[in-house]
Amino acid sequence: MQLRNMSIEELEDLEQDIHEREGDNPLYSKKIDIYEEMVRRLRKIVRDSPEEKSYLEYVTRKLVFHLIHYGTYLKMEYQKDDHLAINCLKRALSFDANNPIVAYRLGFLSYKHKDYQKSLHHFQKAIDHDPYYEQKDFRLNETQIVNAHLYLTNSALYIAKETYEGMSKLPFDNQHELPHYELSSLYKSLSENERFLEKKAFYKITEEETATCSKGECDELITHEPRNTIVLYFNDRTIKLVYNDNSVDLGQNHGDILRNLLTKSSEELPATRITLQNFFSSSIVNGEVNRNTYIQAMNRLKTKLRSCDIPPIIQTSNYRRETAYYFDKTLPYIVMFRVDQEIEYLS
Structure with missing residues (x-):
């Protein structure tokens, strides 16, 4: 039977059955699919039965936790995959848009793959939402908060560096009129931040x-x-x-x-x-x-x-x-x- 044709109770039973028989081969993908279907169903139920809101929040938390923690293993249990992780983190944001650890990890993966525009966006979101996010499990620890600010700073510096270096390629005759910034301090800041992050990774x-x-x-x-x-x-x-x-x-x-x-x-x-x-x-x-x-x-x-x-x-x-x-x-x-x-x- 397809998930969309099952009742909430049948989905709960299926979740438990999968967990009991998975053994050493965790079925993360199947469980995530079940949680997604339960969340979609419960969102509709809560409109008419607000008393079910706490159960919706509970299932949403399980879904987001699995997308964050196990999404990278959906293809192979013992080998991490950055692209799977990114896709699952994006799915997690669709259910919990302000989750700081999701934004943080998306920022880290974007930074790792040198997509500094995206990393800047995600780290800024993580920093902005973390102080007000209610669920302790999904908040940043002290080291991550410091790193988020350093990654955010470096992302902005890399963007500034690439933008300035791109100015020399502009097809204009009056390039000599452009301001000449001193880049040595920028490169020094980048290098110092990178060394700090590397030493404390x-x-x-x-x-x-x-x-x-x-x-x-x-x-x-x-x-x-x-x-x-x-x-x-x-x-x-x-x-x-x-x-x-x-x-x-x-x-x-x-x-x-x-x-x-x-x-x-x-x-x-x-x-x-x-x-x-x-x-x-x-x-x-x-x-x-x-x-x-x-x-x-x-x-x-x-x-x-x-x-x-x-x-x-x-x-x-x-x-x-x-x-x-x-x-x-x-x-x-x-x-x-x-x-x-x-x-x-x-x-």
Whole structure:
């Protein structure tokens, strides 16, 4: 049956069914299609039944989260695709026009591909909307706010540079009458900003500290990783888990969960299906993550760890009558991820 012919209840059942049977092959595209259809249907229902507005907002949030976080993987789960990401971010804006993190990531991708007119537009939107946006999950963190201003400045400087250099190609006889600007300060500002952004492009988290570093430093570390150390690297193409001479690519969900376990869990405060609910947003029923789906996902993650010959570092416990998991801190770790591409990695 086509989605447009299904009731809201049937769409909800289909969403849950897809999540339960997807296993290690997430069906992001199918879930996004379901959420889009639900949002379109609920928008019509809310016109006559305003009490359904909160449910519409809830489903819209799930849709936007999936478009932002998983859109880049619609073609291949383990390999990121900038063009897919851009298309999905544009779709997200059609449902949530003022979302600051969507505008920010569109700005970053436009800047990466040297489309400075678009990057300027998107970064300006991110900066303008962020202070007033109500949903904390989709707001910029402090580092992203600083970077947004630097990217915005550089976008404007690149546009000014290209415009000035284009003046010399104008087919006029009186070019000598044009003003001659001093470009050295402009080039200096561009270079300084680029160096700053490059040096602080990635977070590098260990048990001792959270620091920033360049992509080059991350690539060097993943090539010559320290022995007996878990290295989790969210690079520009894949999410790679490395331990000694072994490595495996992770999907976004497993990468997110492992990052959370390594950096935030402990025996005193283990991770539960409540604290990890952002990573199980499509399996939430009556406000709760499905227990079996949560346990299955954790077991699959443990299998990934074993494939790298990583000792059993994720322990199971009971916390407030919930099955919980925590990293036992028996091995050092390094987690690296790009400042500009994640939603609320530091909280």
